[in-house]
Structures are given as structure tokens and as C-alpha cells.
Amino acid sequence: MTVMTHTRSSPLSSLVRRYRELRLIAQDPVLLIGLIITGAFILAFVIWPLARVIVQGFFIADSKPDAGTFNLDQFTRYVSPQFALQYWSIFRDTLLMGVFAAIGSTALGFLFAYTVVRCNIPFKRVVHAFTLLPTISPPFAIALAAILLFGRAGLVTKDILHIEFKPGVNDIYGLDGLVFVQIITFFSVAYLILRGLLERIDPSMEEAALSLGASKWHIFRTITLPLLTPGIAASFLLMFVESLADLGNPVFIGGNVTVLSTQIWIAVNGEFNQQKGAALSLILLLPTLTVYLLQRYWVSRKSYISVTGKPTGGGAGFVKEPLIRWTCIVLTFLVLLLVFALYAAIFLGSITRLWGIDYTLDLTHYGRMFSAGLTAILDTTFLSAVATPIAGIAGMVIAFLVVRKTFSGKEALDFTSNLGGAVPGTILGIGYIIAFIQAPMPVVILIYVLLAYYLLAPSARGLIARTLVFLAGTLLGAGALLLNLNAKGRQPLVANDWLAPLASLPILDMQTWLTLLAGILVVLASVSLFLVERKSRRAIVILLVFMAAYLLSRQFIADWTLPILVWGRSVGGDFWPRFVASLTKWINLLFQPPMAILGFTYTALGAFIVGRFVPRARPLVAVALIAVCCAITFLGEPLALVGSAYIILAAYAVRSLPTSVRAGVASLQQIDPAIEEASTNLGADASLTFRQITLPLILPAFLAGLIFSFARHMTSLSAIIFLSSPKWPILTALIMSEVEQGGTSVAAAYSFVLIVIVLAAIGLMYAIIGRAFRGEGVELSLGAG
Numbered sequence: 164m165t166v167m168t169h170t171r172s173s174p175l176s177s178l179v180r181r182y183r184e185l186r187l188i189a190q191d192p193v194l195l196i197g198l199i200i201t202g203a204f205i206l207a208f209v210i211w212p213l214a215r216v217i218v219q220g221f222f223i224a225d226s227k228p229d230a231g232t233f234n235l236d237q238f239t240r241y242v243s244p245q246f247a248l249q250y251w252s253i254f255r256d257t258l259l260m261g262v263f264a265a266i267g268s269t270a271l272g273f274l275f276a277y278t279v280v281r282c283n284i285p286f287k288r289v290v291h292a293f294t295l296l297p298t299i300s301p302p303f304a305i306a307l308a309a310i311l312l313f314g315r316a317g318l319v320t321k322d323i324l325h326i327e328f329k330p331g332v333n334d335i336y337g338l339d340g341l342v343f344v345q346i347i348t349f350f351s352v353a354y355l356i357l358r359g360l361l362e363r364i365d366p367s368m369e370e371a372a373l374s375l376g377a378s379k380w381h382i383f384r385t386i387t388l389p390l391l392t393p394g395i396a397a398s399f400l401l402m403f404v405e406s407l408a409d410l411g412n413p414v415f416i417g418g419n420v421t422v423l424s425t426q427i428w429i430a431v432n433g434e435f436n437q438q439k440g441a442a443l444s445l446i447l448l449l450p451t452l453t454v455y456l457l458q459r460y461w462v463s464r465k466s467y468i469s470v471t472g473k474p475t476g477g478g479a480g481f482v483k484e485p486l487i488r489w490t491c492i493v494l495t496f497l498v499l500l501l502v503f504a505l506y507a508a509i510f511l512g513s514i515t516r517l518w519g520i521d522y523t524l525d526l527t528h529y530g531r532m533f534s535a536g537l538t539a540i541l542d543t544t545f546l547s548a549v550a551t552p553i554a555g556i557a558g559m560v561i562a563f564l565v566v567r568k569t570f571s572g573k574e575a576l577d578f579t580s581n582l583g584g585a586v587p588g589t590i591l592g593i594g595y596i597i598a599f600i601q602a603p604m605p606v607v608i609l610i611y612v613l614l615a616y617y618l619l620a621p622s623a624r625g626l627i628a629r630t631l632v633f634l635a636g637t638l639l640g641a642g643a644l645l646l647n648l649n650a651k652g653r654q655p656l657v658a659n660d661w662l663a664p665l666a667s668l669p670i671l672d673m674q675t676w677l678t679l680l681a682g683i684l685v686v687l688a689s690v691s692l693f694l695v696e697r698k699s700r701r702a703i704v705i706l707l708v709f710m711a712a713y714l715l716s717r718q719f720i721a722d723w724t725l726p727i728l729v730w731g732r733s734v735g736g737d738f739w740p741r742f743v744a745s746l747t748k749w750i751n752l753l754f755q756p757p758m759a760i761l762g763f764t765y766t767a768l769g770a771f772i773v774g775r776f777v778p779r780a781r782p783l784v785a786v787a788l789i790a791v792c793c794a795i796t797f798l799g800e801p802l803a804l805v806g807s808a809y810i811i812l813a814a815y816a817v818r819s820l821p822t823s824v825r826a827g828v829a830s831l832q833q834i835d836p837a838i839e840e841a842s843t844n845l846g847a848d849a850s851l852t853f854r855q856i857t858l859p860l861i862l863p864a865f866l867a868g869l870i871f872s873f874a875r876h877m878t879s880l881s882a883i884i885f886l887s888s889p890k891w892p893i894l895t896a897l898i899m900s901e902v903e904q905g906g907t908s909v910a911a912a913y914s915f916v917l918i919v920i921v922l923a924a925i926g927l928m929y930a931i932i933g934r935a936f937r938g939e940g941v942e943l944s945l946g947a948g
Contacts, residue, residue, distance in 0.1 A: 272353025558823020636789025
């Protein structure tokens with residue numbers, strides 16, 4: 164009987180615990196706003212696009228005559244006699260590419276890690292730097308270099324070996340060449356993972372076995388390798404996912420072999436069939452997501468490794484037998500020589516008149532590149548730089564919540580924050596097109612409601628009181644928009660005679676709306692002079708005036724930047740007019756964010772503003788602010804981002820978010836929480852402790868995460884290729900277009916310039932925090948391509 168009572172009351176007890184936990188979260192402002200903002204970001208730009216891809220795979224796209232009809236044609240093709248052989252062949256080749264690339268890159272990464280850590284290799288820092296080159300270069304750079312060296316008109320195959328590629332003769336194109344390119348592209352990530360594990364193995368166990376008479380091979384087989392097994396498995400699974408997710412290499416060098424990523428790209432860009440692309444994305448998502456979950460499982464099994472810090476004795480030079488040591492060193496240098504030759508081929512290809520025919524020095528390719536692609540170079544660099552702090556700050560906030568806070572759903576937050584970098588970029592790109600071609604109203608409404616209730620926290624006590632204030636402000640803001648929309652249609656909202664005058668209401672355009680809303684903010688600023696506490700009065704007035712001025716500036720910024728654009732055109736030449744045109748575009752971008760994002764930001768700021776008013780004025784101020792924020796949020800088409808630069812910024816930030824999260828987690832785990840507890844005990848609140856104590860301690864990891872995120876943004880292709888537009892061209896998409904049109908030398912010039920830009924960013928990291936090319940605390944294992 165007791166058991167029955169306990170069983171029946173457990174759901175109620177669970178609900179009570181959840182309610183109490185929500186109340187505790189509400190009392191911690193850092194935790195509350197952190198969860199709302201990061202949760203809103205992940206919901207809008209990770210979960211919603213992936214969900215839309217899954218749903219779209221089962222329904223005909225909107226552009227078709229029978230749009231919205233449930234349809235399984237794309238899935239039944241795997242059992243259809245007409246298509247089954249082709250579709251299963253593509254699926255088989257995809258898995259084969261992933262398995263062989265994972266085996267090769269893991270084995271090569273292990274060779275490099277073992278040689279660097281255990282074999283006392285000469286020029287260790289140089290070896291480490293060159294090993295990381297594929298990590299900070301475009302994902303298709305190795306494929307382009309392989310074509311230049313080993314293609315049908317390659318320097319090695321044609322000019323040195325004099326191979327004639329007649330029918331039936333194997334060339335670099337195809338599955339074998341694709342696997343080779345994928346191994347060279349991704350082995351450096353496996354190297355980083357395995358090197359970190361090797362450095363943390365306590366050498367005392369191996370030394371004890373050696374002193375007991377065990378041979379080096381026996382020690383390696385029975386001690387070292389078992390300790391590394393979880394890391395090797397994690398590396399293999401991760402390389403499998405990265406290989407399947409890659410788009411650039413299969414398009415460049417796949418030849419007659421088609422894999423799922425290229426099939427998806429062809430379906431969307433060539434056949435303009437969104438449902439087929441979404442259905443194939445779902446097929447690709449199944450193995451990649453399954454393997455990613457396995458990889459997380461292996462990574463979590465760190466108890467299998469003896470982690471006692473870096474070896475203190477004999478670890479780095481443990482292998483002293485000349486045969487073993489020099490075999491590893493020679494093999495490592497041979498692979499490095501190949502990597503160097505591949506990157507040298509990119510540079511040489513960019514300064515050669517016609518590769519494979521005329522190797523005369525020719526710099527005209529750079530002239531063509533700057534003539535046709537200067538805008539893409541500038542815009543890609545700018546958007547990458549803007550997205551970098553977004554990803555960095557979001558990553559550090561998520562890391563802080565995961566490591567330092569306790570709440571239900573912490574594991575889900577950690578998982579979903581990494582999901583954007585774990586799924587193939589092609590899937591994310593298609594998801595963004597489907598999700599943001601129109602306003603995603605369910606997401607916008609949910610985020611607005613969460614932020615509005617956060618704004619209401621200081622204004623009223625109790626759920627009922629807050630709901631009344633929320634409804635009053637929302638009805639004022641949304642009602643005004645509906646009335647204006649109704650006035651445009653000249654139809655009453657309902658068929659009642661007393662509502663007929665609504666048809667004669669004046670129509671307010673966007674400019675008038677913004678002026679009206681800014682006026683309300685100015686009125687609140689004036690009221691705050693009398694109803695805000697003295698110590699906060701100046702800050703509130705400045706904040707409200709700034710919000711009003713920024714709202715007004717979006718309608719005048721184009722007129723203000725027009726003289727700059729005219730001046731740039733009058734300068735003459737080729738560089739300055741384009742640079743000034745891009746500069747004015749960047750300024751307009753910063754002052755004209757999507758209205759929904761601006762509304763969300765103003766709503767979050769509203770909580771700080773309302774809390775500084777005297778208690779009796781807070782409900783009315785909250786109603787006014789919610790009305791303004793609601794009108795801003797739902798004005799126009801909220802979050803319809805396709806074709807804008809903001810969808811590219813979101814894709815960049817989501818793809819590099821895992822790097823920032825892992826950097827923050829690794830850094831926070833090394834900081835004793837007692838330091839923060841001491842600050843709290845001395846009277847500092849959570850926000851002050853975070854700013855003054857935690858943030859300075861995690862700053863090195865934060866800066867390292869920023870630079871590596873920038874490298875990810877600059878070299879991203881698979882997601883961005885679907886989102887690039889003529890107004891906002893992206894460099895990696897332009898390189899791919901050049902290769903498709905036969906402009907290999909121009910593509911090499913683009914690639915070389917891109918690598919130089921990324922290397923300059925790495926150099927900046929070295930100048931700031933003094934540890935260039937270091938992977939410690941920053942995991943570069945997600946979000947490639």
C-alpha cells in the first residue's frame with residue numbers, strides 16, 4: 164500500500180520540485196537571463212531549423228502545385244526498382260568514404276601524436292604548427308592542391324611521372340582520391356585529441372612494467388594502447404562524422420562517385436527540390452547523429468585514462484630505440500613534406516600562367532581575384548569578425564551555466580549547444596532556408612513570451628498580476644499593429660457596424676511606426692527623471708534615450724552613409740570604391756538588425772529599466788515597455804532572414820559554438836569554485852562575481868576560442884553555400900564556383916589569400932595571449948566546413 168501511494172504521488176512530487184526549481188532560478192538573475200538568452204538562441208538557430216528539415220522531408224515544398232501534401236517518394240526510392248540501385252550505391256559510397264577516412268586520419272593522427280610526445284622529435288614546435296595547417300585552411304584546399312599535383316594535368320603525374328590517363332587508368336578523382344584528401348584534411352584534429360591524451364598518461368605504469376622486464380612492444384600493446392582506446396574510438400567516430408559532413412572535397416574531387424552531401428547540394432542548387440534535399444538530409448542525419456552520440460559516450464569515459472597532469476619524467480623521450488624512434492620520425496616528416504607540398508602547390512598554382520601547360524610566372528590571377536572577388540574577401544572577413552564575439556560570448560555563458568550552475572536540463576543545454584557543429588553543414592544550411600524563408604512565428608512568440616515575463620519580474624508579484632500586466636502591454640502593442648494592418652485592408656476586424664470606422668484609420672508606414680515607438684521611449688526617459696532612484700537615474704535616462712536614438716537611426720542610416728558612398732566612388736581606382744561600398748554596407752548592417760532581434764534585445768533590457776523605477780510606477784512602465792517591445796518584435800516579417808547577412812552570421816556562430824563552449828568548460832573546470840564563493844560571501848552578487856572574478860580567469864580560453872572561431876567562420880563552406888547571396892558573397896562559395904568554371908589558378912589565389920588572413924588571426928592570438936597554435940583548452944573537433 165505504501166508503495167502504491169508513493170508511485171501515485173511521484174508525478175505530483177516531480178511537478179512540485181520543478182516549480183520550486185523554477186522559483187529558485189528566478190531568484191538568480193544571472194542564471195535566469197543566461198538560460199533565456201542561450202535557450203532562445205539555440206531554439207531559434209539550432210533546434211527549429213533541424214526540426215523544419217525533418218518535417219520538410221515528409222511534405223512537398225511550398226513552391227510546388229501540391230504544396231504541403233504528405234509525401235514519402237524520396238524515402239521509397241530506396242526500395243523502388245527504378246532508383247534503389249543508385250540510391251543505395253550513393254549511401255554505400257558515403258559510408259565507405261567515412262569509414263576509410265576515419266581509419267586513415269585516426270591512424271595518421273596517432274602517428275603524429277606518438278612521435279611528438281614520445282619520440283623527442285626535432286623541431287617540435289614547427290612540426291606542431293605545420294600539423295595544424297589543415298585545421299585553419301578551407302576544407303577543400305587539400306582537394307584543390309591534390310588536383311594541382313596529382314590530377315590529369317598535375318605536376319607530379321604529368322610532368323614528373325609522365326602518366327597518360329587513358330580510359331581505364333585510375334586517377335585522383337574518385338573514391339580513393341576522395342579518401343586520401345579527407346585523411347589529410349582531418350588528421351590534424353585526431354592529432355590534437357590523441358596528443359592531449361598521450362600527454363596526460365602517467366608514465367609511472369609504463370616505467371614499472373619496463374623495470375619488471377616487459378618489452379616495449381608488450382608495454383605498448385598491454386598498457387599504452389588500452390589507456391588510449393576511448394580516445395582512439397572517439398577520434399574515429401568524430402572523423403567519421405566530419406568526413407560525412409564535408410561538402411567541398413567530394414564536390415572537388417569526387418569524380419563519378421557521389422556521396423550524400425553532394426547529392427543534397429545538387430538537389431537544392433541544381434534541381435531546386437527542397438523536399439528531396441530535406442529527405443536526403445534526414446538520411447544523412449541518421450548515421451552522423453548516431454555516431455556523434457557514440458562519440459560523446461566514449462569521450463565521457465575518461466575514467467579509463469590515468470589523468471594525473473603532464474608526465475614529469477621520461478615521458479616525452481620514452482622511446483629510445485633508434486629503429487622505432489627514427490621510423491616514427493621519418494614517417495612523420497614524410498607526411499609533413501607531403502602537406503607542405505600540397506600547400507606549396509596552392510601558392511605556385513596561384514602565380515602560374517596555366518598549370519599543367521605553361522608554368523611561367525604570372526600574377527594576373529591575383530588581379531582577376533581582387534577585381535572580381537574583393538567584395539567577397541572583405542564581406543567574408545567582416546561577417547566572420549562580427550560572428551566571432553557572438554559565438555565566443557554565447558559559448559562562455561553556456562560553459563558557465565553548465566559548469567557552475569545546477570538545474571534540470573543542463574545536459575540538454577550542453578548537448579544542443581554542440582549539435583549545431585555536430586550535424587553536417589549541408590543539413591544546417593537547408594534548415595536555415597526552410598526555417599527562415601518566412602517568419603517562424605512559433606519561435607518568435609515563444610521567445611517573446613519568455614523575455615516579457617523576465618521583464619515583468621520586478622513589476623508585479625504573483626503569476627496572476629504579471630499575466631495581467633503582460634496581457635495589457637501585449638494587447639496595446641499587438642493591437643496597434645493589427646489595427647494598422649486592418650486599415651491597410653480597409654476591412655473591419657469583425658463584421659460589426661460599430662467597428663466599421665476602423666476602415667478609415669490612417670495607414671502608418673515603417674518610418675512612422677519607428678518614430679512613434681521612439682517617442683514613447685523618450686517619454687519614459689523624461690518620466691524616469693522623477694520616478695527613478697537617484698543612484699540609477701542617469702543610467703536609465705541614457706539607456707532609454709540611446710534605445711530611442713538607435714531605433715530612429717535605422718531609418719536614416721542609409722541617408723547618412725550615402726555621402727560616404729559617393730565620396731568613395733569619386734576617389735577612383737579599383738580598391739577604394741569597393742572598400743567604401745562594403746564599409747557603408749557594414750554600417751547599415753549594424754544599425755538595421757532584424758526587428759525581432761531588436762525587440763528581443765529591448766525586452767531583455769526592459770527588466771533592468773523597470774527594476775530601477777519606484778515600486779508604484781513599475782506596472783505602468785512595464786505595460787508601456789512591453790507594448791513598445793511587442794510592436795518592435797512583430798513589426799514586418801520577424802526573423803525572415805533568407806537573403807540577409809544575419810542568416811550567415813547565425814550559421815557562422817552556430818557552427819563554431821562548440822569550440823567556444825568546450826574552451827570555456829575546460830577553463831572553468833580548472834578554476835576552484837571556492838574563489839567565487841569567497842566573493843559571494845564578501846557581499847558581491849552573481850553578476851559582479853562573474854565580471855570581476857570568473858571572466859578574468861577564463862579570458863585566455865575566451866580569446867583562444869575567439870580566434871579559432873574566426874578560423875572556422877572564414878573556412879566554412881557546407882552550410883554557407885546555401886545562404887550566400889549576390890549582395891553578401893562569401894569567399895569559400897566563390898572559390899567553389901571558380902573551380903566549377905575551370906578557374907583553378909584563380910581559385911588557388913583565393914585560397915592562398917584566405918589562408919593568409921586566417922594565419923594573421925592566429926598571429927594576433929599569439930600577440931595577445933602568447934600561445935599560437937596551441938590546442939589545449941580549445942577543441943577544434945566540431946563545425947568544420
